[in-house]
Amino acid sequence: MSPEAQEFLGTFVSESFYYWASVFMLLIHAGFLAYEGGASRTKNVLATMVKNLLTLASVGLTFFLFGWWVYNAFPFFPITGGILGPWTNPEQSETIATAMIYVDGAYPWSPALAPNTADHITGVFFFAFALFAMTTASILSGALIERVKIGAYLVLSIILGSFTWVVAAAWGWNAFGWFFTRLGYHDFGCSAVVHGVSGFFTLGVLMNLGPRIGKYDANGKPRPILPHNLPLTMVGLLLIFVGFYAFLAACLIYLPGYEKETTIYGTPMTLASVGVSTTLALAAGLVGAYISSKSDPFFTISGGLAGIITVGAGMDLYHPALVILLAFIGAFLMPKVIMAIERFGIDDAVGAVGVHGFCGFLGACLVGFAAAGYPQGDGIPNINPIGQIVGAFDLCGCAGLHSWLRQQLGVEKVQPAAGVPRRGSSGSRPCRSGRRRLPRICHPLLCYQCDQRRRSPSRL
Amino acid sequence: MISPFSTFEEFSEAEGPIYTFANNPGMITLLLLLCAAIVLYFLYSSFSMKQDRMMSPVALSLLLIAGTVSLLSMPFQPTQSEARRPQTERQANWQPLALLGMMGTGRSMFDRKRRARRVRR
Known part of the structure; x- marks a missing residue:
C-alpha cells in the first residue's frame, strides 16, 4: 500500500467512525420519541410524538445556521475580548490563532461543511455535534409533554439545543474552553455539559410552565398520571441505551495521523x-x-440511564x-430527587430533572x-474537586437560571396572546391548571392547558 | 493516590493501566468487595420487595445454611471422571416425573383449545 493510500485510510477510518457513531446516536432520539409517546396519555400521543420529531427540524437547522459557530467561537468568551467580542482575535495569542481556523470552518457558508475533498472531518464532526444538540433538546421535550404549546417548545428547543448547551460545550467540552484551561474541568461523557445543562434548563422551564391538569389535588398533593403504554416507554429507554453507546464512543477523538485515541x-x-x-x-x-x-x-x-450519566464524566x-459503585449511588438517589421535585409542585413528566439534571x-x-x-496538560490544572464543582455548578446553574429568568422576564414573548393576563406590573395570575401550591403561576405563552381553557372553558 | 501519574508526560506516554487506583490494588480489592456486596443485596432485596415485606429470619437462615452446606460439600462431590460414568439407573428414575410433566402440559393445552372453541361458539 502506498503511503498516500495509507494516509487516506487513516482519514477514512476517522471519518467513518464518527459517521456511524452519529447514525447510531439517532437511536437516542428514536428512544426519546417512544419514551415520551408511551409516557403520555392516549389522547396526547400524536401531539407528543410530533413535538419530539420537530426537534430534529428546529435544532438541526439552527445548529447549522449558528449553533456550530457558537461552539467554535465561544471557548474564550468572556475571558478574552470585550463582552460583545471579538473573542477570537487571532492577533491576541497563538492559541486563539489556532482556534480561529475552526471558527472559520464553522460558518454556514464555510467550504468545510460542503462537499470538499480537502476536508473530510469538519462535516462529520458537525454531524455528531448536531446529534448531540438534538439529544439535549429532546431531554427538554419529554418533561413538558401534554401541556406545552408547540411554538413555545420549538423556540425553547432552539435556545437550548443550538445555544445554551453549545456555550456550555464550548467552555467545558473543548480543548480551548476556559473551564478546561483555567479550572481543569474534566467531563469526558458530557455529564454536566449535556445532561446537567438540559436538566436544569428543563427545571427552569417547568417552574414557569406549571403542571398538567389533574397532576395535583386540591391540597397540592401529587397524583400519579400513569403512562398509557409502559412497554413503549421501556422500549424507548432501551433504544436510548443503544444510542448512548454510540454517544459515548463519539466522545472519543481519533483524527487522521493520530497514534492513539484521546479524549x-x-x-x-x-x-x-x-x-x-x-x-x-x-x-x-x-x-x-x-x-x-x-x-x-x-x-x-430510568436507573440505567442515571447510572450511565453519573459515571459519564470520568468514564x-x-x-x-468504581464505575459500578458510582453508578449505583447516582441511580439510587435519582428516584428520591424526582419525588422531592414532584412534592415541590413541579410536574416533570419523565423525570428529566432527576435523571439528567x-x-x-x-x-x-x-x-x-x-x-x-x-x-x-502543561499549564492546565490537574483534575480537582473545586474545578469540577465550580464548573458543574456554573454550567447547570447558569442554564437553569437563564431559562427561568428569561421566561420570568418574558423574553420569549414573540407574539403576546390576546386576552391573557400579563405578568409583572399587571400581576401574576394563579395557575388554572388545578393546582393550588407552589409554583403559583404558569406561563400563558407556554401552557397549552390554560390557553385552551381561556379559549373554550367547556372543553377542559 | 487516585491518579497513578504525577506529570502529563507520564500520563500521555503511558503504555499500560491508566485507570484510577492503578497503583493501589488494595483499594481495587475493596471496591470489588463493595460491588459484590451490592450484587448480593440486590438479589436478596429482589425477594423481599416482591413479597412487600422482609424475608422471614427462618427462611433466610435456611437459605444461608443450605448455601453453606452446598459450599462445604464441594470437596466430597464426585470427580469429573466419576461424573462421566453412565448412570442409566438414575435417569430411569426420573422418567415417571417427566411423563407427569408432559401430561400436565398436554392437559393445559387441551383445556385452552376447548376454551377457545367455547368462545367461538
Missing part, C-alpha cells in the same frame, strides 16, 4: 473502556434504582469497580473526587 482534552483513553464502563454503569444503575424505588418499573428503567479514567451534576462533581490528581 477531547487530549488525554489518553481507550474505546474498549467505554464499552465496559457503559455496560457496567447501565447494570449498576438499574440495580440502584430498582432497590431505591422498591422495584417501580418507571424508575428502574475514560474510572476502574470498572441531578445525575449530570453529580457525575461532573464526582470526577473531582474519584479521579482527583490526573494531569491534563
Whole structure:
C-alpha cells in the first residue's frame, strides 16, 4: 500500500467512525420519541410524538445556521475580548490563532461543511455535534409533554439545543474552553455539559410552565398520571441505551495521523473502556434504582440511564469497580430527587430533572473526587474537586437560571396572546391548571392547558 | 493516590493501566468487595420487595445454611471422571416425573383449545 493510500485510510477510518457513531446516536432520539409517546396519555400521543420529531427540524437547522459557530467561537468568551467580542482575535495569542481556523470552518457558508475533498472531518464532526444538540433538546421535550404549546417548545428547543448547551460545550467540552484551561474541568461523557445543562434548563422551564391538569389535588398533593403504554416507554429507554453507546464512543477523538485515541482534552483513553464502563454503569444503575424505588418499573428503567450519566464524566479514567459503585449511588438517589421535585409542585413528566439534571451534576462533581490528581496538560490544572464543582455548578446553574429568568422576564414573548393576563406590573395570575401550591403561576405563552381553557372553558 | 501519574508526560506516554487506583490494588480489592456486596443485596432485596415485606429470619437462615452446606460439600462431590460414568439407573428414575410433566402440559393445552372453541361458539 502506498503511503498516500495509507494516509487516506487513516482519514477514512476517522471519518467513518464518527459517521456511524452519529447514525447510531439517532437511536437516542428514536428512544426519546417512544419514551415520551408511551409516557403520555392516549389522547396526547400524536401531539407528543410530533413535538419530539420537530426537534430534529428546529435544532438541526439552527445548529447549522449558528449553533456550530457558537461552539467554535465561544471557548474564550468572556475571558478574552470585550463582552460583545471579538473573542477570537487571532492577533491576541497563538492559541486563539489556532482556534480561529475552526471558527472559520464553522460558518454556514464555510467550504468545510460542503462537499470538499480537502476536508473530510469538519462535516462529520458537525454531524455528531448536531446529534448531540438534538439529544439535549429532546431531554427538554419529554418533561413538558401534554401541556406545552408547540411554538413555545420549538423556540425553547432552539435556545437550548443550538445555544445554551453549545456555550456550555464550548467552555467545558473543548480543548480551548476556559473551564478546561483555567479550572481543569474534566467531563469526558458530557455529564454536566449535556445532561446537567438540559436538566436544569428543563427545571427552569417547568417552574414557569406549571403542571398538567389533574397532576395535583386540591391540597397540592401529587397524583400519579400513569403512562398509557409502559412497554413503549421501556422500549424507548432501551433504544436510548443503544444510542448512548454510540454517544459515548463519539466522545472519543481519533483524527487522521493520530497514534492513539484521546479524549477531547487530549488525554489518553481507550474505546474498549467505554464499552465496559457503559455496560457496567447501565447494570449498576438499574440495580440502584430498582432497590431505591422498591422495584417501580418507571424508575428502574430510568436507573440505567442515571447510572450511565453519573459515571459519564470520568468514564475514560474510572476502574470498572468504581464505575459500578458510582453508578449505583447516582441511580439510587435519582428516584428520591424526582419525588422531592414532584412534592415541590413541579410536574416533570419523565423525570428529566432527576435523571439528567441531578445525575449530570453529580457525575461532573464526582470526577473531582474519584479521579482527583490526573494531569491534563502543561499549564492546565490537574483534575480537582473545586474545578469540577465550580464548573458543574456554573454550567447547570447558569442554564437553569437563564431559562427561568428569561421566561420570568418574558423574553420569549414573540407574539403576546390576546386576552391573557400579563405578568409583572399587571400581576401574576394563579395557575388554572388545578393546582393550588407552589409554583403559583404558569406561563400563558407556554401552557397549552390554560390557553385552551381561556379559549373554550367547556372543553377542559 | 487516585491518579497513578504525577506529570502529563507520564500520563500521555503511558503504555499500560491508566485507570484510577492503578497503583493501589488494595483499594481495587475493596471496591470489588463493595460491588459484590451490592450484587448480593440486590438479589436478596429482589425477594423481599416482591413479597412487600422482609424475608422471614427462618427462611433466610435456611437459605444461608443450605448455601453453606452446598459450599462445604464441594470437596466430597464426585470427580469429573466419576461424573462421566453412565448412570442409566438414575435417569430411569426420573422418567415417571417427566411423563407427569408432559401430561400436565398436554392437559393445559387441551383445556385452552376447548376454551377457545367455547368462545367461538
